[in-house]
Amino acid sequence: ILNIDYKTSHKRVTLPGLINISAFVPHVAERDSEDFAQVTKASLATGFTTINILPIGLTDSLQDARTIAIARSNGKNNAHCDYSLSVVVTENNSLQLTKVVQEPDSSFIPFIPFTNIPKMATISKHFSTWPLLSPIVTDAKGTDLATVLLLANFYNRAIHVTSVSTKEDIVLIALSKEKGLKVTCDVAVYALFLNTKVIPNSEHLLPTAADQSALWEHLEDIDCFTVGTLPYRLAQTLGKNNTASIGIEDTIPLLTNAINEGLLSLEDIQKRLYTNPQNIFDIPKQPDTYVEVEIDRKILITQREESWSPFVGKTLVGAVSRVVLRGETVYLDGGLFSSGNNGNVIFLKTPAVKEPLSVKESTSQVQQQ
Amino acid sequence: ILNIDYKTSHKRVTLPGLINISAFVPHVAERDSEDFAQVTKASLATGFTTINILPIGLTDSLQDARTIAIARSNGKNNAHCDYSLSVVVTENNSLQLTKVVQEPDSSFIPFIPFTNIPKMATISKHFSTWPLLSPIVTDAKGTDLATVLLLANFYNRAIHVTSVSTKEDIVLIALSKEKGLKVTCDVAVYALFLNTKVIPNSEHLLPTAADQSALWEHLEDIDCFTVGTLPYRLAQTLGKNNTASIGIEDTIPLLTNAINEGLLSLEDIQKRLYTNPQNIFDIPKQPDTYVEVEIDRKILITQREESWSPFVGKTLVGAVSRVVLRGETVYLDGGLFSSGNNGNVIFLKTPAVKEPLSVKESTSQVQQQ
Ligand SMILES: [Zn+2]
Ligand SMILES: [Zn+2]
Ligand SMILES: [Zn+2]
Ligand SMILES: [Zn+2]
Ligand SMILES: [Zn+2]
Ligand SMILES: [Zn+2]
Ligand SMILES: [Zn+2]
Ligand SMILES: [Zn+2]
Numbered sequence: 001i002l003n004i005d006y007k008t009s010h011k012r013v014t015l016p017g018l019i020n021i022s023a024f025v026p027h028v029a030e031r032d033s034e035d036f037a038q039v040t041k042a043s044l045a046t047g048f049t050t051i052n053i054l055p056i057g058l059t060d061s062l063q064d065a066r067t068i069a070i071a072r073s074n075g076k077n078n079a080h081c082d083y084s085l086s087v088v089v090t091e092n093n094s095l096q097l098t099k100v101v102q103e104p105d106s107s108f109i110p111f112i113p114f115t116n117i118p119k120m121a122t123i124s125k126h127f128s129t130w131p132l133l134s135p136i137v138t139d140a141k142g143t144d145l146a147t148v149l150l151l152a153n154f155y156n157r158a159i160h161v162t163s164v165s166t167k168e169d170i171v172l173i174a175l176s177k178e179k180g181l182k183v184t185c186d187v188a189v190y191a192l193f194l195n196t197k198v199i200p201n202s203e204h205l206l207p208t209a210a211d212q213s214a215l216w217e218h219l220e221d222i223d224c225f226t227v228g229t230l231p232y233r234l235a236q237t238l239g240k241n242n243t244a245s246i247g248i249e250d251t252i253p254l255l256t257n258a259i260n261e262g263l264l265s266l267e268d269i270q271k272r273l274y275t276n277p278q279n280i281f282d283i284p285k286q287p288d289t290y291v292e293v294e295i296d297r298k299i300l301i302t303q304r305e306e307s308w309s310p311f312v313g314k315t316l317v318g319a320v321s322r323v324v325l326r327g328e329t330v331y332l333d334g335g336l337f338s339s340g341n342n343g344n345v346i347f348l349k350t351p352a353v354k355e356p357l358s359v360k361e362s363t364s365q366v367q368q369q
Numbered sequence: 370i371l372n373i374d375y376k377t378s379h380k381r382v383t384l385p386g387l388i389n390i391s392a393f394v395p396h397v398a399e400r401d402s403e404d405f406a407q408v409t410k411a412s413l414a415t416g417f418t419t420i421n422i423l424p425i426g427l428t429d430s431l432q433d434a435r436t437i438a439i440a441r442s443n444g445k446n447n448a449h450c451d452y453s454l455s456v457v458v459t460e461n462n463s464l465q466l467t468k469v470v471q472e473p474d475s476s477f478i479p480f481i482p483f484t485n486i487p488k489m490a491t492i493s494k495h496f497s498t499w500p501l502l503s504p505i506v507t508d509a510k511g512t513d514l515a516t517v518l519l520l521a522n523f524y525n526r527a528i529h530v531t532s533v534s535t536k537e538d539i540v541l542i543a544l545s546k547e548k549g550l551k552v553t554c555d556v557a558v559y560a561l562f563l564n565t566k567v568i569p570n571s572e573h574l575l576p577t578a579a580d581q582s583a584l585w586e587h588l589e590d591i592d593c594f595t596v597g598t599l600p601y602r603l604a605q606t607l608g609k610n611n612t613a614s615i616g617i618e619d620t621i622p623l624l625t626n627a628i629n630e631g632l633l634s635l636e637d638i639q640k641r642l643y644t645n646p647q648n649i650f651d652i653p654k655q656p657d658t659y660v661e662v663e664i665d666r667k668i669l670i671t672q673r674e675e676s677w678s679p680f681v682g683k684t685l686v687g688a689v690s691r692v693v694l695r696g697e698t699v700y701l702d703g704g705l706f707s708s709g710n711n712g713n714v715i716f717l718k719t720p721a722v723k724e725p726l727s728v729k730e731s732t733s734q735v736q737q738q
Binding site: 179 | 488489490493511512513515516518519520522523537540541544545548
């Protein structure tokens with residue numbers, strides 16, 4: 001495959017296959033749901049060759065052998081990219097979780113209001129019983145986050161905090177890292193570019209302008225970028241059109257546009273969408289897999305029929321032009337060439353090595369044509 | 370002074386002058402309040418020769434130079450026992466606290482609902498700026514407690530948790546001790562003997578029966594016993610007669626009665642009302658000071674005119690018969706011989722030594738006549 005842009009001459013960069021460690025699948029535990037295909041397709045077409053699926057859907061969640069079997073079955077013939085599943089830790093399942101999950105996936109300690117928030121004793125129990133190599137992720141915030149960090153520290157477990165969105169939380173995480181806790185975190189890309197001042201009625205969902213500034217100030221403490229549940233929940237809250245794939249498409253244009261605006265470097269992006277998630281979760285490397293991004297192509301975000309975007313009408317700079325998965329071009333300039341058999345199930349792992357989890361920068365290739 | 374009981378022959382034990390590190394003074398920051406005299410008088414008459422005064426009163430609190438000056442002035446000629454003051458950490462005063470408090474008292478990070486609960490950044494700031502030798506006390510519970518413990522650990526500060534009342538909290542403190550955190554705690558004596566099952570309408574104030582069992586199960590993790598705010602707040606909640614001295618008188622009879630019931634040893638009591646608080650807060654030793662307790666004397670708790678007790682009508686075993694402060698008998702069989710000039714201001718300190726804060730048992734003298 002030659003990296004030639006036949007139509008125009010764009011500045012093109014090649015990145016490894018990107019990783020979204022926080023993918024939301026609305027009907028994750030629903031038999032024959034199409035969401036699985038929709039999310040993996042949208043992910044692949046925008047450069048994500050690996051995703052980790054959050055265990056909590058709109059109404060159901062992955063929490064026992066039955067629901068995990070449904071998700072595995074939905075994944076068969078519907079996986080356009082590699083994916084891992086995770087299971088939710090609840091007040092009700094924590095005791096049996098290590099039994100029902102035969103190949104332990106990563107686990108998720110939820111603190112979103114509508115879930116069955118686990119008590120301190122349950123979290124302690126989970127830290128002390130969950131297989132050492134299986135990751136633990138949480139979306140805890142504020143004092144809940146402090147509780148999870150304290151307990152993780154007591155049990156000497158690594159913890160990944162997903163969807164950090166406040167100054168208080170990023171400061172606490174930065175301090176925790178400084179003090180040697182095994183904590184890593186991600187921020188949803190929407191939270192970097194939208195705030196409550198810009199989007200009315202988005203309180204408790206988007207960061208405030210001050211919180212957002214703090215996130216940018218602490219960029220070095222943010223290990224990964226993710227899509228997360230934020231795009232879906234934002235559309236839902238604002239009463240906008242919604243699909244399982246909402247927000248995924250905007251990710252790369254938003255980030256490359258930030259390069260153009262001097263806010264990020266290409267290395268910042270590669271580190272947080274590949275190198276760090278790959279290291280933190282010991283994600284299997286995909287041979288001959290890469291993503292070509294035209295980082296100077298202007299794209300106008302237009303209203304899609306199915307799904308809203310808060311960036312409609314905006315022109316962003318940068319777009320994925322080609323995705324190659326294990327030697328095959330699966331996406332090229334708008335066309336998806338993927339059968340649904342491209343994706344493999346993978347299992348996230350916490351690296352057993354006792355090294356600090358934060359990861360050095362690695363260089364990326366930049367080609368100019 | 371001879372230890373002879375002229376009236377009856379009772380089993381009498383001698384204890385050091387007792388310490389209540391959590392004394393509630395309702396109008397603590399009110400000029401010319403009589404509460405100061407009332408609390409120190411009641412304390413002295415029941416064996417407490419040293420008390421630490423909580424900075425939060427009913428409506429005012431000790432939080433700046435002005436309010437501390439008022440409390441000091443109220444203490445003049447009104448202190449029947451030695452006392453220390455403490456200052457409250459709030460969202461508003463934390464920055465100036467180290468400046469306005471010239472001789473740094475101990476500080477208190479409050480989480481009671483009606484106070485101005487400090488944010489995580491404020492607590493961090495306090496841990497990093499408060500003089501190293503000056504103690505930090507909190508009444509944080511649940512996830513707030515976890516937050517305080519995490520931050521105390523980050524800043525390598527000792528923290529004392531007052532008025533622990535739930536299973537979750539005592540388990541977290543026990544775990545924290547096990548993991549090497551510099552944490553100590555106390556339980557209000559009322560919380561050991563009253564629970565929500567016994568006293569209707571006392572939810573969120575008294576422990577549940579299950580919480581209370583957990584406190585007893587973790588007795589070895591409870592460093593101190595205190596009077597605390599619980600008696601006052603309980604009377605207030607139940608609409609009962611109330612005075613500043615409420616609950617103080619019940620303390621020793623409740624504890625010695627528990628010896629009689631096989632729940633506690635005399636050493637358990639001495640450790641938690643003298644040895645541990647003395648060590649944790651480096652409290653100056655009072656020469657020639659001791660308390661005589663008749664541990665087999667039955668006393669019927671009767672309705673006092675001014676102040677309610679939940680134990681009215683109960684017969685308890687054990688009572689203070691004599692209190693000697695610095696060589697002078699200040700209390701003897703119902704008579705208080707104290708001028709109000711007996712008490713000195715003292716300053717609590719966190720021992721600078723890096724030893725574990727938990728303290729070995731020491732023996733007490735037991736005399737049989
Ligand atoms: Zn192009
Ligand atoms: Zn569903
Ligand atoms: Zn769906
Ligand atoms: Zn930082
Ligand atoms: Zn007697
Ligand atoms: Zn007042
Ligand atoms: Zn008063
Ligand atoms: Zn224990």
